[in-house]
Amino acid sequence: MTGFLLENATVVTGVPGADVIPDGAVFLDDGVVVSIGPRGTLRSPDTATRIDAGGGIVMPGLVNAHSHAADGLFRGLVEDLPLEPWLQTVWKAEGAILNADTVRLGARLGLAEMLLSGITATLDMFWYPFSTAKAAEELGIRLVGGGVFIDGKTSDGLDHRGHLAESEKFILGYRDHPHIHAAVQPHGTYTVGPSSLKDTGELARRHGVLWGTHAAETAFEQATVTKRHGRSVIRHLSDLGLLGPDVTLAHCVHLDEEEIALLASTGTNVAHNPVSNLKLGSGISPVPDMLAAGVNVALGTDGPISGNDLDPWLAMRLAAILHKGARQDATAVPAETAFWMATANGARALGLADRIGTLEPGKAADLILVDTGGAHATPMFDPVNFLVFAAGRGDVRDVFVGGEPVVRNRRLARADLAAIKRDVAALVPDIRASIGR
Ligand SMILES: [Zn+2]
Known part of the structure; x- marks a missing residue:
């Protein structure tokens, strides 16, 4: 070279x-x-x-701090529902369609869209993490991915122990890879119980890799977690020892002042997903308050079923203008701040601040x-x-x-988009049938 x-x-x-x-x-x-x-x-x-x-x-390159690339297979399938009933239908389709091959295909599609949009690195959460990693190797994008967790047996046939083993295998397998990096990502505090959450945190910290989850996305989730555990999502994570600079939380829409202070004092990273939060009616994240408190706020596209596309420019522009409108304050989230959210802050949220996020020799x-x-x-x-x-x-x-x-x-440069689109089109009748359409 x-x-x-x-x-x-x-x-x-x-x-x-x-x-x-x-x-x-x-x-x-x-x-x-x-x-x-x-x-x-x-x-x-x-x-x-x-x-x-x-x-x-x-x-x-733009850094995507929260995605589900392979969910592109279900783009536009379920619309105009609040998160919880929406998730039930999405999970039904995912359960019927997903396997190691279809996830690899969906990841090819999602990662291709990201690269063509200027995203060079993404923190991706999805089942069959080795399939997404293989797609990332094919296309050449930088991926932070790995094991995903939800309570009970999942459609890949794995239980909690199985997912822990899969997760550790990913960590060890990609330890020295130049552009695939491991993370451990349970789905959320309302879908994974406290002792399982702690197991995943211990696994991540034992190997020094990033830990991430969905957190405080909807009011319903806050109410569910508070009822079950007697404390809000962020306090629950704090009590479990699951906040810190090696943690990235997606969403953080429903927060009080004390929770923002907790995120700031622990150095916890947040991935703001304005498109998904607006479209699913989840609410508007208190981004200006988090930034003022010193929280590292990055940007995510979320999956192509909650935002329909994987457009980092829309996320960046919304991060800069949404809070101006919501607060009636044109100085909220200046352009330069939104730019850093999409680059340097994203690098930090992926645990790669020393490697990417700015153009600097070395x-x-x-x-x-x-x-x-x-x-x-x-x-x-x-x-x-x-x-x-x-x-x-x-x-x-x-x-x-x-x-x-x-x-x-x-x-x-390394993949044929027309071939990817053809393969997805061939799967569409099965996807329709999975929810009886
Ligand atoms: Zn998500």
Whole structure:
């Protein structure tokens, strides 16, 4: 390998204080960013592949802090229901359709959509985690995944012990992988009992990997957990010793001040999923309060059945504008903050802050090139304002993960999207039949 030199670009590094280099260049080699600077100042071998960025923006890849990639198989199947009855129908379809092969297919679809949208890393929660990992290896995306838990025997035939064994096998199997990283993810505090939750936390900490779950997503969930355990979701997790900088909680919509303080003092990460929270009528997360308290808030797309697509740009734009409207305060969640939520904060929430999230020499070359040729990009007084308030996934031209081009000129480099779509179409009659349609 002799590297890539990206030139003729506005470089947005995402590093506070050094964040924009107009007419800049980035040289990547051997999987990492080697150097960043004004055009013509970087040393690179003559054999490096030169890429003309065409005046576009080179920036860190977007980090998705909460997804269920393979759920793309059920996109649009169940709509306009609140979370709990909606979940019952979704789980019926999942139970009938999912196996190691269909999950791999669904993950190919979901991860392909993510890469084409500029997501370079995702924290994914789904059954048959080895299938999603294989799809991630095929496509070249960075994945944090692994064992998932729910009480009782699941459709893959595994009970709690079985899932613990599967989870540990994933951790050991991917320990040294360059772009697949292990996590342990029970579904939630209302679907997994306290002693099982503790087992999963112990497993994650014994191996030093990330632990994550859904938390405080709906009022119904808060009421259920409070009735069962006499304490709210966040206090329940706190009492079980399951908060900390190695923990990422998806949603956190229903919180009081004391719970926000608990998240902040323990360094717990939160994945904000504005699209899913709005569409499922779950509520509006107190993101400005969490940010003010010092909580690391990242962004997630959630699954394509709770948001229909996996669009990080919509999540980022909503993170920046939703709270302005809800609070009648145009200063809530400034553009730069929303940008960091989608990049550096996401890296921290995935346990990969030392490796990704900003463009810096020595960090993994996970980066994207955003085209700025559109009418909606003209004029551009501030690239970060453009990225947050106007850019979309149609603007993503090239995507690199670990220094490797995985999307070039809006096409997957390592997989055939048409073949993936054909395979999904062949499964559609069975998916319909699974819920009697
Ligand atoms: Zn979710």
